Amino acid sequence: xxxxAVRRLLxxxxxxxxxxxxAFFLMRIAPGGPFDRERTLESxxxxxxxxxxxxxxxxxxxxxxxxxxxxxxxxxxxxxxRDFSVQQLLGAGLPISIQLGASALLLALVVGATLGxxxxxxxxxxxxxxxxSVATFxxxxxxxxVAPVLSLIFGVWLGVLPAGGWQDFSLAHMALPVVTLAxxxxxxxxxxxxxxxxxxxxxxxxxxxxAYGLTPTMVVGVHALRAASLPAISYLGPAxxxxxxxxxVVETIFGIPGIGRYFVQGALNRxxxxxxxxxxxxxxFIVVFNLIVDLLYAAxxxxxRYD
Amino acid sequence: xxCSIRTTFAPALxxxxxxxxxxxxxxxxxxxxxxxxxxxDPHKTSTVVEAAILRDLxxxxxxxxxxxxxxxxxxxxxxxxxxxxxxxxxLRDDAKWSDGSPVTASDFVFSLRRxxxxxxxxxxxxxxxxMLNAEPINKGERPVEDLGVRAVDDKTLEIKxxxxxxxxxxxxxxxxxxxxxxxxxxxxxxxxxxxxxxVANGPYELVSFTPNDKLVMKKNExxxxxxxxxxxxxxxxxxxxxxxxxxxFEAGEVHSCNELPREQLASLxxxxxxxxxxxxxxxxxxxxxxxxxxPFDDVRVRQALSMAIDREFLADExxxxxxxxxxxxxxxxxxxxxxxxxxxxxxxxSILDREDKAIELLKExxxxxxxxxELEISYNTAEDHRNAATAIAEMWRPLGVNVTFNQRDISxxxxxxxxxxxxxxxxxxxxxxYSDPQNFLFLNLSDNPGFNYGNYNNPEYDxxxxxxxxxxxxxxxxxxxxxxxxxxxxxVPQIPILFYSSTALVSPKLKGWEDNLRHVHPTRFLTLEx
Numbered sequence: 001x002x003x004x005a006v007r008r009l010l011x012x013x014x015x016x017x018x019x020x021x022x023a024f025f026l027m028r029i030a031p032g033g034p035f036d037r038e039r040t041l042e043s044x045x046x047x048x049x050x051x052x053x054x055x056x057x058x059x060x061x062x063x064x065x066x067x068x069x070x071x072x073x074x075x076x077x078x079x080x081x082r083d084f085s086v087q088q089l090l091g092a093g094l095p096i097s098i099q100l101g102a103s104a105l106l107l108a109l110v111v112g113a114t115l116g117x118x119x120x121x122x123x124x125x126x127x128x129x130x131x132x133s134v135a136t137f138x139x140x141x142x143x144x145x146v147a148p149v150l151s152l153i154f155g156v157w158l159g160v161l162p163a164g165g166w167q168d169f170s171l172a173h174m175a176l177p178v179v180t181l182a183x184x185x186x187x188x189x190x191x192x193x194x195x196x197x198x199x200x201x202x203x204x205x206x207x208x209x210x211a212y213g214l215t216p217t218m219v220v221g222v223h224a225l226r227a228a229s230l231p232a233i234s235y236l237g238p239a240x241x242x243x244x245x246x247x248x249v250v251e252t253i254f255g256i257p258g259i260g261r262y263f264v265q266g267a268l269n270r271x272x273x274x275x276x277x278x279x280x281x282x283x284x285f286i287v288v289f290n291l292i293v294d295l296l297y298a299a300x301x302x303x304x305r306y307d
Numbered sequence: 308x309x310c311s312i313r314t315t316f317a318p319a320l321x322x323x324x325x326x327x328x329x330x331x332x333x334x335x336x337x338x339x340x341x342x343x344x345x346x347x348d349p350h351k352t353s354t355v356v357e358a359a360i361l362r363d364l365x366x367x368x369x370x371x372x373x374x375x376x377x378x379x380x381x382x383x384x385x386x387x388x389x390x391x392x393x394x395x396x397x398l399r400d401d402a403k404w405s406d407g408s409p410v411t412a413s414d415f416v417f418s419l420r421r422x423x424x425x426x427x428x429x430x431x432x433x434x435x436x437x438m439l440n441a442e443p444i445n446k447g448e449r450p451v452e453d454l455g456v457r458a459v460d461d462k463t464l465e466i467k468x469x470x471x472x473x474x475x476x477x478x479x480x481x482x483x484x485x486x487x488x489x490x491x492x493x494x495x496x497x498x499x500x501x502x503x504x505x506v507a508n509g510p511y512e513l514v515s516f517t518p519n520d521k522l523v524m525k526k527n528e529x530x531x532x533x534x535x536x537x538x539x540x541x542x543x544x545x546x547x548x549x550x551x552x553x554x555x556f557e558a559g560e561v562h563s564c565n566e567l568p569r570e571q572l573a574s575l576x577x578x579x580x581x582x583x584x585x586x587x588x589x590x591x592x593x594x595x596x597x598x599x600x601x602p603f604d605d606v607r608v609r610q611a612l613s614m615a616i617d618r619e620f621l622a623d624e625x626x627x628x629x630x631x632x633x634x635x636x637x638x639x640x641x642x643x644x645x646x647x648x649x650x651x652x653x654x655x656x657s658i659l660d661r662e663d664k665a666i667e668l669l670k671e672x673x674x675x676x677x678x679x680x681e682l683e684i685s686y687n688t689a690e691d692h693r694n695a696a697t698a699i700a701e702m703w704r705p706l707g708v709n710v711t712f713n714q715r716d717i718s719x720x721x722x723x724x725x726x727x728x729x730x731x732x733x734x735x736x737x738x739x740x741y742s743d744p745q746n747f748l749f750l751n752l753s754d755n756p757g758f759n760y761g762n763y764n765n766p767e768y769d770x771x772x773x774x775x776x777x778x779x780x781x782x783x784x785x786x787x788x789x790x791x792x793x794x795x796x797x798x799v800p801q802i803p804i805l806f807y808s809s810t811a812l813v814s815p816k817l818k819g820w821e822d823n824l825r826h827v828h829p830t831r832f833l834t835l836e837x
Contacts, residue, residue: 031715032715032717032720032722035430036725037721038737041430042432044442045428045429045430045431045433048425048426048427048429052428080345081343082345083346083501155560162558163555163557163558164551164558165521255520255544255545257518257519
């Protein structure tokens with residue numbers, strides 16, 4: 001298993017390399033540069049800036065230089081936030097994105113799985129329909145609607161939670177963003193678990209478990225849920241990577257200093273190094289979480305073995 | 308606010324939230340800005356957010372007062388030579404850096420040389436090109452020591468100019484004219500802006516800065532007029548989304564917002580009354596018409612397009628009354644200009660008459676419904692710009708003008724305008740850097756490819772601006788500039804459409820806020836009440 005994990009991680013290096021290369025050149029195809037704004041710069045000033053950031057070099061040289069720096073762990077200076085390096089920006093934002101994303105993930109798992117199991121056990125009952133309706137709602141209503149509405153209700157009208165902003169370790173500041181992030185995930189997980197659970201409840205090994213006289217809790221909570229969790233787990237790999245690397249909508253609306261905004265802001269500002277930095281992080285997260293999912297599969301499903 | 312609200316949903320979470328959610332707003336000014344500063348280095352700065360923050364941290368030779376006018380800063384007074392070429396500033400004896408050292412004339416020499424040094428990579432270096440030898444230095448053609456800035460003694464600074472510049476003092480109120488502390492730059496290098504290293508000479512000093520979160524400043528007790536500064540702490544929040552700012556204002560989390568969602572203006576005024584501030588701003592919203600291309604090289608076509616734009620409709624309906632119809636390029640209320648500003652000759656005619664006239668003009672030029680003009684409006688991505696372009700396309704339709712649209716993000720849009728100039732008609736906006744008509748009229752100079760979106764090339768116009776630049780008598784200069792604007796309005800290579808207004812939300816607790824054309828509100832002139 002350990003050998004497998006190491007092999008997978010080593011195998012991911014070329015993948016990440018290809019992603020970096022494609023992202024680097026794609027970014028440069030976009031017209032305009034980091035210093036093009038409403039106020040156009042004097043040509044001399046522009047030349048000075050390009051020279052200061054090495055943007056006057058041929059593109060392939062810039063690429064090699066970027067790779068060289070990257071191997072030394074240097075993501076370069078931000079072109080737009082000129083007092084900061086990309087490391088500093090991402091280093092400050094990533095822990096906050098992870099904190100929010102992990103909380104949302106946890107909330108989504110607990111609530112989603114519970115709802116899914118209840119709905120499956122009471123198939124075609126009122127509660128089942130309720131769960132399905134809520135799930136459909138959660139999937140269809142986008143977070144750019146949910147976020148301002150929550151902020152308006154709890155922040156402005158009721159005044160019980162901050163309408164936005166961030167303080168480290170403040171549950172109050174986390175509550176609304178976490179709920180916003182978790183809602184669509186709750187919906188997806190509930191539906192996945194419900195579907196898989198219905199199937200699992202009819203499977204042979206669950207019938208066998210019942211026949212052995214195990215308590216309903218054991219049958220559902222251990223045997224059926226174990227099998228029913230597999231689809232949700234494969235979904236959670238990429239979903240976790242996306243959640244932990246921040247959400248531009250939630251961060252913008254609640255004013256949270258995570259890294260999700262940098263991806264979009266960076267692309268719009270042509271802040272090449274900042275975009276590349278977020279691409280590297282997201283790529284690494286996706287690789288790692290896909291690996292975790294595969295390892296979890298082996299742990300949960302006895303039929304899966306990695307040698 | 309009570310800590311005992313009962314609820315069935317996650318009661319523990321809510322209870323903690325309720326107790327933690329009462330922000331202490333008393334001595335601290337919670338200020339929302341439109342984004343993060345991209346830098347705190349006054350020599351690399353370019354944005355209005357940076358201007359607002361740097362104005363509180365650093366003090367230049369002259370400053371903007373609460374009403375946006377020019378007031379003494381580090382310089383207590385100054386003399387201008389008769390030829391308008393030499394400025395001699397007397398520095399305050401009690402001007403100090405936050406490390407306790409005095410602010411000297413040589414600090415300004417160091418700073419002004421630094422911004423002109425090409426290695427600094429200063430985005431706004433050219434704004435200070437009126438200083439003697441500044442341009443060749445910034446181009447790397449001369450050493451920085453040749454800059455016409457000299458410390459006569461510790462407290463006397465002399466600045467020589469290339470040619471008389473009526474708005475030079477106004478230029479020095481821009482954040483590019485702010486000083487940096489030479490000792491801290493030398494000691495910390497690129498890190499001199501970090502909290503802890505940042506040495507301020509303004510009313511506030513830097514406490515902390517987390518991008519996307521907040522920038523905190525506290526009162527600088529070493530500031531010469533510290534006893535006149537009432538607010539102890541300023542917390543700046545970068546809030547790009549304007550509706551978010553409104554919600555946080557209504558939740559009592561911020562005392563002011565510097566920009567409002569225009570589409571919500573009417574409902575905001577209903578809800579918040581005189582907390583909503585709308586005031587004329589030093590800026591123009593216009594369409595550049597590519598006069599180097601057929602059929603836009605024909606002035607009749609350009610005038611017809613301009614005539615048919617119903618600016619009142621755009622201002623009232625599309626921009627919810629937050630913009631002002633514009634019939635000239637230079638905004639009203641600007642300094643150093645004539646009383647009776649030139650405007651488009653059909654400014655006072657009704658839109659129906661203008662539309663008839665426009666149809667007539669186009670007919671003369673050989674166009675109409677039978678021979679329509681195909682035209683593309685380019686604009687940068689934004690809800691407002693799209694709505695305006697759509698409305699203008701409808702206004703042009705009766706003239707026999709078929710409009711298509713090309714929407715790009717802001718970098719791509721302005722890169723296209725600067726380099727390829729592949730547009731027919733392009734949206735642009737300009738907020739003045741200083742209050743002088745030259746700062747608007749220079750947009751159309753033939754050797755100014757970065758801004759000349761009309762591709763205008765008129766030696767008469769260029770000549771008038773050159774003549775104005777050499778004129779030291781302010782009234783005579785204003786007249787020449789107004790002649791230049793009249794020429795521009797005759798040719799309309801760029802169609803002025805609207806003047807900007809600044810919009811703001813200001814809490815009744817925040818006193819001393821004076822609406823002004825520059826939309827500057829230095830914290831040192833504000834006070835907070837409980």
